[in-house]
Amino acid sequence: MSTTTDRTEDPAPAVADVLQMPGPRPPRPSALSTSLSFGWRALLKIKHVPEQLFDVTMFPIMFTLMFTYLFGGALAGSTDAYIQFLLPGILVQTVVMITMYTGVTLNKDIEKGVFDRFRSLPIWRPSPLMGALFGDVVRYTIASIIVLILGLIIGFRPSGGPVGVVASIALLLLFSFSLSWVWTMFAMLMRTEQAVMGVSMFILFPLTFASNIFVDPATMPGWLRAFVDVNPISNLVTTIRGLMDGAIDSDQLMLVLVWCAGFIVIFGPLTMRLYNRKA
Numbered sequence: 001m002s003t004t005t006d007r008t009e010d011p012a013p014a015v016a017d018v019l020q021m022p023g024p025r026p027p028r029p030s031a032l033s034t035s036l037s038f039g040w041r042a043l044l045k046i047k048h049v050p051e052q053l054f055d056v057t058m059f060p061i062m063f064t065l066m067f068t069y070l071f072g073g074a075l076a077g078s079t080d081a082y083i084q085f086l087l088p089g090i091l092v093q094t095v096v097m098i099t100m101y102t103g104v105t106l107n108k109d110i111e112k113g114v115f116d117r118f119r120s121l122p123i124w125r126p127s128p129l130m131g132a133l134f135g136d137v138v139r140y141t142i143a144s145i146i147v148l149i150l151g152l153i154i155g156f157r158p159s160g161g162p163v164g165v166v167a168s169i170a171l172l173l174l175f176s177f178s179l180s181w182v183w184t185m186f187a188m189l190m191r192t193e194q195a196v197m198g199v200s201m202f203i204l205f206p207l208t209f210a211s212n213i214f215v216d217p218a219t220m221p222g223w224l225r226a227f228v229d230v231n232p233i234s235n236l237v238t239t240i241r242g243l244m245d246g247a248i249d250s251d252q253l254m255l256v257l258v259w260c261a262g263f264i265v266i267f268g269p270l271t272m273r274l275y276n277r278k279a
Helices: 011-019 031-047 051-075 077-096 101-112 114-119 127-153 160-188 193-209 224-228 232-244 248-278
Strands: none
Touching: 011 232, 031 127, 051 077, 051 127, 077 101, 077 127, 077 160, 077 193, 077 232, 101 127, 101 160, 101 193, 114 127, 127 160, 127 248, 160 232, 160 248, 193 224, 193 232, 224 232, 232 248
């Protein structure tokens, strides 16, 4: 008589043993690494939708050529003379105007629910916002290089040389990064990307056009000049003009750094508070 014993091994204990094997936990990703990862995500979005670079390629070219050849002869007697005054200002205007798209892009991601998934990840909470800003810094750099190359082609010659140019771009990128926190706050407040763009343009147009970008404030009426003198865009343009001419206006530079710190200190926490409330 033979007996047959069916032995069916339960795989569950083996799996449990594997899952409970001692060993070090994977290290938690650092704030910098997660922010850079989200920055890379922002750049990959540009790779798959290259039309996003339209604002950092065509707009700088259009603004530089249009204002140089429309106003150069009337304001300075020649385009060659005017481009020396205009280019630092048009560089600031071009990059500062592009910063509004930071808020537009973030608002679009929020409305699609992408940030709801990001908030569930075990990462530093501001990483998605910081990464988006890091990605936009690359866009600002591209726009700056395009304006400078075009300016050199049509006659701009910075007396400060490469050092002055690099310092100017670095300061402009710092200011633009700081200003972008304002638009991230609006991205959290507004319901649509069109609303974010509308409010951003409503703020940026007076700041850029009522400044010393295009003309010397000495020609303006007193009430307008009073606004221009305290306009952060005017402070930035004056500082960058000095750097590109090989001279540093320490008072104006200090004002620009104070503005940068103010934007980050005030609007950074406000943005994070609104971001956390959406969780």
